[in-house]
Amino acid sequence: MKISYNFAFFDEGSKREIRRASLKAVAIPGYQVPFASREMPIARGWGTGGLQLTLSLIGREDILKVIDQGSDESVNAINIKKIISKTTGVKLTDETNIATLIQSRHRIPELPLNEAQILVLQVPVPEPLRVVEPSEFITKRLHSEMEYSGAWLMLFEEIMKYGNMATGADHPVYVNDRYVMAPSPIPRFDNPKLNYSKALILFGAGREKKIYAIPPYTKVVSLAFDDYPFEVENFGDKSCKICGARGVYLDEIIDEEKGDTFYQCSDTSFCINRLNKVAIDEGGEA
């Protein structure tokens, strides 16, 4: 049996509903807009929020890039690319600068994005106050009253316990001086990239049924105390084992047989591009 899907899998009504929620999200930066999260052919928690945003936004002219923790080639990224390309036929790419639509899990690409691009991030827990307050009814009220002491309290507790702000990822941010927002589990390293980003950044949480956004050129400030300023991960003098890059986000990899530790770029496309450039400079073919 051959099933032919509508363009981009969804029926037009669904796409319209998700776009409406996205527009509202753009109009109120950092505010979590509820939407009717659809059943998807992948399980909730595997990027259904991001996938729904991507499918509702994509057009025939778009060029799509999907990354998972910086990698273009992980199983999750490949599967998402497959379903989108099968139901739309759009071009796929690994290259950050030619993509018009980038769906990502937990990383913002190293290359700066531009105004013509949209970044879609997959979000597991959209509510920055969830750890402190389990009730959605109450967190909504806390947002409306700008009562964010809970988010600060979490950071204070980390300082008391570990001596510094130990958020590994998902360090909360103030958007447009109004809403405190969970930036999805991107490393702190990527938080500064949200501030006055040229590209529109959309966040989709499929399981929690929320969409939120940082429109282009929006002020985004990471939460920090006066005497404990926000800091990104520091890799010291370590560099990528493959391409030699410094000052980028590095993955720590342990060779279990030899017990060695080495580092390589988390953004695989960035790493490959650097290698290709070196190859071209040396007179080879890309």
Next chain:
Amino acid sequence: METKISYFEKPILKVKNLTKQYGDGCESCLRVDSNVLIKNYCPHCGTVYACKDISFELHKGEILGVVGESGSGKSTMLQCLYFDQEVTDGEAFISSYKNGETNIFKESSQAKRFLKNNVLGKVYQNPILGLKMEFSSIGNIAEKLIAAGSRKVCDMESRGKELLDRVNIPLFRIKEAPKNFSGGMQQRVQIAKALSNNPPILLLDEVTTGLDLSVQANVLDLIKQIQRELGISMLVVSHDLAVIRMLADRTIVMLDGRVIEEGLTDQILEDPQNAYTQELVHSLI
């Protein structure tokens, strides 16, 4: 000279006709001369009148006691004043807020939040309501300070240590979560939290109920000491007359949601006028 007198005369908190009811009321219970109510409950429509026309004033540095049997509306009144519940009707004014001319019950939820964070402190009967049991004790105190606008960790840490020391929590346990503490210790952490940003008004709801006698005495001592040293005005709700006798300068007696008697604490305990108050005082062991 005149300004000084009016300053002293102006109460820090003024409550006028506070009313809280659950249900809309019906023809038979809303009539002015109605006598259908069973205690504070209307058997026709099921409406409960938790607080009816409660008015009182609280002055600077004063402790006002509120006594009454369980179900008389004491706690509901405190919940209304701390915005945990919305009032049905009535007004309240705080002298330091907008010159004491604005009814705080009619303010926006943001303004109420501001008052809660900056002007009021509340100690609940049950520490679970006032503390975050999973967070450290010092974190609990910091929460209130953060809410009041503090953004310096070292300041909050030293203030937290000072307060916890004050309420006799050993300093080596301040990073522990209150869930590991005994009931008396939890209550003392709660008091420290409520005091952290020096609120001019403190609401205490049955703070010593359920504590054993020596801990009770400890907590009462602490409250008295704080009031003397910091000049904080307090509203102390208790059904325990001994607590009221020890703490309160003036007392109001509540029954079925109404204030039935008010006056100096000694006067009420020695020479009660109302039949119910007489019964209450005579039942004091």
